Amino acid sequence: MAEDSEELYLSFLFLAFIILVFTSSANAVTMGELILRIYEDGVVAIEDRILPEVDYGNVTVKLLTNRVENILVVGGEGRLVSYQLNGDLVTLYGEIPNQVVIHYETSALTIKNGSLWTLEIYLHRDAEVVMPSRSVIISLSDVPKMIVGEANSLKLLLSPGFWKIEYVIQFTPHNTIQEAQDSSYIIIFSSIIGGPIAIVSAMLYIRRKKNSSMVLDDEKKVFELIKKRRRVTEAEIRALTRLPKTTVWRIVRRLERKGLVRVIKVNNRNEVELA
Known part of the structure; x- marks a missing residue:
């Protein structure tokens, strides 16, 4: 009887130790770059870079939405990392690299009304948003930290908080990769909704020559x-x-x-x- 009690006690201690290890390792992570690439069909491809502080156990990361497609968790040298998806939470488990990129796609962040597209998103940290090719921004809910030309699109650096970006896509007869040698023009007429500042004439000329x-x-x-x-x-x-x-x-x-x-x-x- 005493031996059975001792075995039960040791089993309890072991189970408590396992729970402690996994609980302490959960969320032991430093958040890195967050990049959103918006495609012309409204799909948003997201790269969430994290730096786990544990090499074994589990790490949970909150995604931007619970409507996720084509999720892929990659460590160093392209090694796939085991994960479990539960709503907008993804939990990495087992052996965890010190650098991880969570790739996923979603169509839940954009809405189309006629020719007008709207991106609505709440960011918990700084993020880069790469606008679709040939997009024209109509309005922004706030002033980005930075606007940079990238290829024939725009890259916005956004601060944490709620963002609403309205834009349209300009289609041209030469709208294929093979004919992408032609110059592309992106004109932005932006207004800050609900704010005292109005950006009424910002024009960016981007030339891309892709042979x-x-x-x-x-x-x-x-x-x-x-x-x-x-x-x-x-x-x-x-x-x-x-x-x-x-x-x-x-x-x-x-x-x-x-x-x-x-x-x-x-x-x-x-x-x-x-x-």
Whole structure:
């Protein structure tokens, strides 16, 4: 009887120790860069960079929404990290690298009304927002910390708090990657809603010259990744190459037409493997 009690007591101590270790490691994380890339179809691709302070256990991170698609958690050298998704919380568990990037996509942050798009988001920390190509910002709910031209789009540095950005997409007859050598103009007429400041004439001229060799380099990069991973989803290709969604889609289709890869539909997602 005494032996049974001692075993039960030791089991209780062990269980308490395990719970203490995992509880103390939860949320032991430093938040890094937060990058949002908005695509022309309203999908927002998010890169949430974190620096876990533990190398084993579990770490929980709150996402920007609970409507998440194509989530991918990547550590150093492209190693995938185990995770569990529960609503807008993602918990990393097991062996955890000291640098982790959580990639995911969502269409829950944007709304379209006619030709007007609206991004509404609450940020808990500074974030970079890369606007869609050929987008024109109509209004901002506040003044960004910084506005920078990036390729043929804009990058906004936003402070924590609620943000509302209204914008439209300007489509042109030459709206393909192959014809992206043409110069692009982005004109912004912004007004600060509910504030005393009005930005009435801010114009940014962005010139991009992307030649065919750059397109071939991207194609080679994607093909080498497929060869290395043997089978990879299009979401993983976007995350690991940081190429836009439409660019990856076109490259994969070109490789498929050349007979180099095949695309397989698995659970509503595209997986790519060598042909």
